[in-house]
Amino acid sequence: VIGGLGLGLAGAATLLSSSRARAEGKAFTVALIPGLTTDAFYITMHRGAAAAAKALGVNLVFQGAPSFNAVEQVPVLDAVIARKPDALLIAPTDKVQLIQPLQAAVSAGIPVITVDTYIGGGVYQTGSGNADFPLSYIASNNTLGGQMAARALAKAIGGKGKVYVSNVQPGVSTTDERQDGFIDEMKKSFPGITVLNTQFNDDDANKAASQSQSVLARNSDLAGIFGANLFSAMGAANGLQQGGAGGKVKVVAFDAPQTIIGNIKTGLIDIAIAQHPAEIGWFGVAAAYAHLTGQSIPPAIATGFTVIDKSNVDDASIQKFIYAS
Numbered sequence: 001v002i003g004g005l006g007l008g009l010a011g012a013a014t015l016l017s018s019s020r021a022r023a024e025g026k027a028f029t030v031a032l033i034p035g036l037t038t039d040a041f042y043i044t045m046h047r048g049a050a051a052a053a054k055a056l057g058v059n060l061v062f063q064g065a066p067s068f069n070a071v072e073q074v075p076v077l078d079a080v081i082a083r084k085p086d087a088l089l090i091a092p093t094d095k096v097q098l099i100q101p102l103q104a105a106v107s108a109g110i111p112v113i114t115v116d117t118y119i120g121g122g123v124y125q126t127g128s129g130n131a132d133f134p135l136s137y138i139a140s141n142n143t144l145g146g147q148m149a150a151r152a153l154a155k156a157i158g159g160k161g162k163v164y165v166s167n168v169q170p171g172v173s174t175t176d177e178r179q180d181g182f183i184d185e186m187k188k189s190f191p192g193i194t195v196l197n198t199q200f201n202d203d204d205a206n207k208a209a210s211q212s213q214s215v216l217a218r219n220s221d222l223a224g225i226f227g228a229n230l231f232s233a234m235g236a237a238n239g240l241q242q243g244g245a246g247g248k249v250k251v252v253a254f255d256a257p258q259t260i261i262g263n264i265k266t267g268l269i270d271i272a273i274a275q276h277p278a279e280i281g282w283f284g285v286a287a288a289y290a291h292l293t294g295q296s297i298p299p300a301i302a303t304g305f306t307v308i309d310k311s312n313v314d315d316a317s318i319q320k321f322i323y324a325s
């Protein structure tokens, strides 16, 4: 603790390096590490982050792995730590496997904010556990998003029939919460609906497509699918089309890239729950800047959703929520 300010060593180091940066008239550098680089969700988050960086005179570094997994993300994180940015925004690809590598960032004096996904239990700055050290978690409320998906799918299939969740892999905070929210809401509110086993696709749309074809082959009365993220939803819908059930089996998609919007127009996908990734990126940079300039920041910032279906897909007010490509 320094000077009664209640700063830990890492906090003190951060303030010293940030005041040095300002004294030298040097702009802050904030690094953003996405879950993967080639995903419209993170590309859109990068756009929002870049807009805030421009407004605040911050240098933004965007560096990530080509696919969504901890094995590829950790070396990227290590390389970013070695560049010593003033602050780090990261979408950790695993709740557990990124804890220790992120502790290394804090030990190097780099404050950490997680965006989209979290580590540990996702509740930060409470003094509990070994993973509450990030300063803030900026993301959609994914449990609520899963509940919204359940309600939308239940409505689309008339409250009865078999459904399943097409999902990435266990251990990812966002998609775990969407799945739990979805299954709990189905159990609580829709007794006529049976939720079959989740199919995990490792964020590979081709895998999700072959899985939806096999689930359909085993269950000719399949009524609906919840695609818990962009690749899960796109792949599952393509599989249905290849299996001759496009439009017949209802699909609720999390995320809203151009392809999913196109699929809503043709009727292959019924509903997209669009996250606001640009908002996550914008507030991520703003929170980092606030912290670096001595302001306090909230330990959690919840961003919004926009539900898109055939009835509003062409509305002018919806267009800004369609992800960049």
Ligand code: T6T
Binding pocket: 035, 039, 041, 042, 116, 117, 174, 175, 228, 229, 230, 231, 254, 255, 275
């Ligand atoms: O759904 C988003 C993101 O929220 C999730 O954590 C991982 O998948 C996406 O990036 C979409 O592909």
